[in-house]
Amino acid sequence: MCCKKAVIDRFEGQTAVCELENKQFINVNKKLFNYTAKEGDHILIHKTYVIRDEQYHSRKIDLDEYFDK
Amino acid sequence: MKSKLNKKYSVLVLLFVLCSMLLITACFPAGIDSSVINDERLTVIAFDVDQADCIYIHTPQDENILVDTANNSDGQEISNQLYNLGVKQIDYLFLTHPHADHIGGADDIIKNFDIGKIYMPKVYHDTQTYMDVLNAAKNKGIKIQEAKPQIITLNACTINMLAPIKEGYDDLNAYSIVFKLTYKDFDMLFTGDLPKQEEGELLNCDLQADILKVAHHGSNDSTSENFLRQVGCEYAVISVGEDNSYGHPNDDTLVLLEKYNVKIFRTDLQGDIIITTDGKEVNIENVL
Numbered sequence: 001m002c003c004k005k006a007v008i009d010r011f012e013g014q015t016a017v018c019e020l021e022n023k024q025f026i027n028v029n030k031k032l033f034n035y036t037a038k039e040g041d042h043i044l045i046h047k048t049y050v051i052r053d054e055q056y057h058s059r060k061i062d063l064d065e066y067f068d069k
Numbered sequence: 070m071k072s073k074l075n076k077k078y079s080v081l082v083l084l085f086v087l088c089s090m091l092l093i094t095a096c097f098p099a100g101i102d103s104s105v106i107n108d109e110r111l112t113v114i115a116f117d118v119d120q121a122d123c124i125y126i127h128t129p130q131d132e133n134i135l136v137d138t139a140n141n142s143d144g145q146e147i148s149n150q151l152y153n154l155g156v157k158q159i160d161y162l163f164l165t166h167p168h169a170d171h172i173g174g175a176d177d178i179i180k181n182f183d184i185g186k187i188y189m190p191k192v193y194h195d196t197q198t199y200m201d202v203l204n205a206a207k208n209k210g211i212k213i214q215e216a217k218p219q220i221i222t223l224n225a226c227t228i229n230m231l232a233p234i235k236e237g238y239d240d241l242n243a244y245s246i247v248f249k250l251t252y253k254d255f256d257m258l259f260t261g262d263l264p265k266q267e268e269g270e271l272l273n274c275d276l277q278a279d280i281l282k283v284a285h286h287g288s289n290d291s292t293s294e295n296f297l298r299q300v301g302c303e304y305a306v307i308s309v310g311e312d313n314s315y316g317h318p319n320d321d322t323l324v325l326l327e328k329y330n331v332k333i334f335r336t337d338l339q340g341d342i343i344i345t346t347d348g349k350e351v352n353i354e355n356v357l
Contacts, residue, residue, distance in 0.1 A: 007196050010168045010241065012288075012315040019169060019196045023141055027314060039241055040195040058195055066203045067191050068212035 004045040005053060008037055016050075018043065101356055103155040105343055111226065111252040113280075113344040116150060117336040118143050120286065120310030120317070121170040124259070125151065126250065130224030134161045135178065136259055137171040141198055144177025151182070160185040161221070161228075164202065165246040165261030167194035176205035184211055190233050190244035191215040216246045226252045231274050232263065242285060243267045249278060253348025258300055260284035260291070268296040279351055280304045280344065281331070287318020297329055304332050304353060306344075311337040 006018035009025065016028045016037060030037070032050045037043065042056035106112055112127040118139035126134035133156050138147060151159075159182045164172045167189070179187070179202070187206055193199075206213055221228040232247040245261025258278035260268075262285040272295060281302040284291035286309040305326050309317045318335070326333055334342045339355035346352065 009194075009196055009198070010170075012317075015315065017169070019198060021197075023197055025140075025169065038239070040193075042195070059200070061193055061200075061203075063191055063193060066207055066213055067189075067215050 002046065005056075006043055006045055008039050008041045008043060010039055018045070100150060100153055101341055101343065102153045105345070106154060107345065110345045110347050111250075111255065113250075113257060114154075115282070115306045115308050115334075115336055115342040115344075116147065117340045117342075118147070118308070120313040120315070121173070122165070122261075122286075122308045123147055123174070124282065124308070125154070125156075127154070127156075128223055128226050129252070130226075132160045132223050132226075133158060134163070134228075135159050136163045137165055137261075138162075138174035138178050140170055141173035144174030144181075147174050148177060148181045151178075156182070158183040158185065162187045163216075163246055163248070163259075164189045165259075166190055166241050166244045167192065167196070167199045168241055168262065169196065169198040171261065172202050173198055176201040179205040179209060179211070184209065186214050187211055188214045188216045188230075188246060190246060192236070192238075192241065192244050194241060226250060229275075231271055231276075232267065234270060238267070240264060242290070245284070247271065249276070252346065255279055255346045255348050255351065257344070258282065258302070262286075262288075262291065264290050265293040265296070268293050272296065272299055276300045278302050280306060283307045283318070283322065283326070285317070286310075286313075286315070287322045287335075288315070289319035289321045292322050292325065294325060297325060297331075301329075302331055304334065304344075304351070306342050307333060307335045307337075309335060309337045313337075 006020050009017045009019050014030045018028050042053040044051050044053050106127050114125045116123045121139035122137040123139040124136040219230050228248050230248040233244045242262040242264050245263040247260050250257045256278040257280040259282045276299040278300050281300050283305050287307045307318050340357035343354045
């Protein structure tokens with residue numbers, strides 16, 4: 001496998017805390033990103049760089065289904 | 070020969086007893102039990118959940134409140150801690166914001182306990198951890214309550230929810246539920262991971278409290294001097310992991326707290342922090 005798929009849960013200083021597909025978490029240095037990342041971005045983590053996962057399509061979630069109106 | 074056999078037998082028995090004791094200790098680790106709960110006092114326990122938040126509140130009228138649920142891997146351990154405390158139902162579950170170190174164990178908690186109301190900020194986060202919480206609630210037929218400024222009246226206490234007050238923040242920390250828990254003359258302010266900028270939006274609120282749950286594990290992104298001055302607390306609780314890689318709590322935050330003579334309790338150094346009060350006098354202990 002060339003890289004790991006993950007989603008950015010949050011930033012802690014210079015560290016992006018990322019959720020992998022198996023729900024484990026890893027810390028990734030922000031310096032490795034080739035773009036200005038934000039929370040919730042789906043990414044591909046390579047050994048020396050991180051790129052946005054262009055193949056990922058966000059879930060279509062209607063929060064009204066889960067929240068009281 | 071008989072003496073040698075007896076000696077062997079004694080050693081085997083001793084080994085068996087030692088192994089049994091080790092097994093029992095492993096299965097039932099030392100921790101807090103229901104003896105810390107006093108029905109005439111408010112009890113607040115900041116669990117030592119490493120680099121995360123999870124705080125349990127038991128009111129004098131036997132209501133159970135949980136504020137955040139630590140990381141994904143902590144759900145079962147928190148459940149066990151709550152079982153030890155005699156908790157069967159959680160009346161109010163506050164999930165301050167969608168980051169995994171605050172909501173990670175919530176799916177297990179929702180599955181394991183009868184839940185009254187769940188409060189969360191109504192903001193989407195595209196992680197599996199977040200979806201698991203939404204789906205756990207949905208599977209139990211629970212509609213989540215949107216966190217916004219409101220007063221929740223309990224039997225003996227009140228919860229004054231001060232934030233989130235707006236939508237459209239870039240940083241999920243900014244959506245943190247902030248509330249003041251009041252029991253008679255005692256107040257404690259819970260702040261999630263609220264950043265300094267959004268603290269500024271609350272400066273016209275009544276923030277005064279005896280105890281501050283320091284926001285964002287003591288990060289210097291939170292706890293501005295203006296905010297701390299308004300809170301005017303005597304004690305501060307910092308939920309933070311030992312030797313974490315994020316530099317929490319930040320030295321600037323600790324220096325600021327010391328400047329205002331705030332007595333600091335830290336889960337990384339002191340383990341579980343147990344606060345009890347009759348509404349006047351406050352007692353704080355720790356369990357390592």
